[in-house]
Amino acid sequence: MNGVHDLGGMQGFGPIQAEPEATEPVFHAEWEKTVWGLMLALSHKRLWSLDRFRRMIEMQRPVDYLQHSYYENWLAALERLVVDAGLLDESTPVAEAWTPVYASSAQPRYETGDRVRAVNRHPVAHTRSPRYVRGRRGVIIRHCAVEPLPELAAENICAPQHVYCVRFEAAELWGTAARDALYLELFEEYLEPMS
């Protein structure tokens, strides 16, 4: 989804308000600790995938997403997930719904050094291909892993796919003269070969 969470390259958010590292607490309120504990305890139960959790955060109203603190966004997602999974219904048993697999029988389509383009796609549901790389040319740095495709993982469906580290030049992404570069990991279907 081209949502407000897809922040890379957006402008106008002002300076970075960094607390001094030496004095920043791990948590800023007691309730934040509980949200952390709830999130992890529930994720250990494998009731949903991490991408489903992310999707619930992304489905909030854009203004809520931006106004909420990080742990408020977590709480909003947990509330949706808990209701969605029927965990508060008397009759619903707590059942594992997410069984990730990290293997595929398919051969990797790309190898190190291959020139690729990030597919220009705009799925309305969850994706981990950020807007700022779509349509842009990059180079495969390496094959990284086989992992569940986020689009389907967001529905608790496991479809393992090859993942690659891809380098994009800053000049290609932003039209700048800087020699800098962006590195992302992209699923095979987020990429297409360059001839």
Next chain:
Amino acid sequence: MAQDHDEGADHVHSDVPEPIALRVRALQSLLVDKGVIEQATIDELVDRIEHRVGPHAGAAVVARGWIDDEFRVRLLRDGVEAVESLGVGDWGRGTRLVALENTAEVHNVVVCTLCSCYPWKLLGPPPVWYKSAAYRSRVVIDPRSVLAEFGTTVADNVEVRVWDSNSEVRYVVIPERPEGTEGFSVEQLAGLVTRNAMIGVEMARLPDSSL
């Protein structure tokens, strides 16, 4: 102070939790009462993240990498295997850890533009600024201005590499070892490695600088 100040009423008022805290408590109570999760599990997870991992754990890993070539090679090859060998465990399947080495030619900096992915199993939860829209939006399009805000200047002939943590890989930066630290112990070196240096927005501290 007014003599007729009602301290009792004031005390009650200040004890009223924020609405967000009440929402959290409601969710917690429902899940614990229904037996979905146990309170002891929540407490254990909070204790682990607050006390057992954190920047100190990452600093120990970096310092070991600085003085032990064999360990640095392992760290760069398989981050999870290397940090688990130092007792920073519980990675499970799915999450990978990749160490990025800063050199005279390359400066690495880490972000998650789509959410807030961070190597918390090593460094603890991310700082608030790492999760902010300001950082996530700008560090990919203008990394040098972001580094400058942290007081970090990267020479024009050094390549800045921005790593967007958009899959299940987490990155930790190995900053350059400061000059003048020959003969330092692992503990002394670890004291120079800040959290911000392991994200890549700052350099490691110089040995004579005070925090």
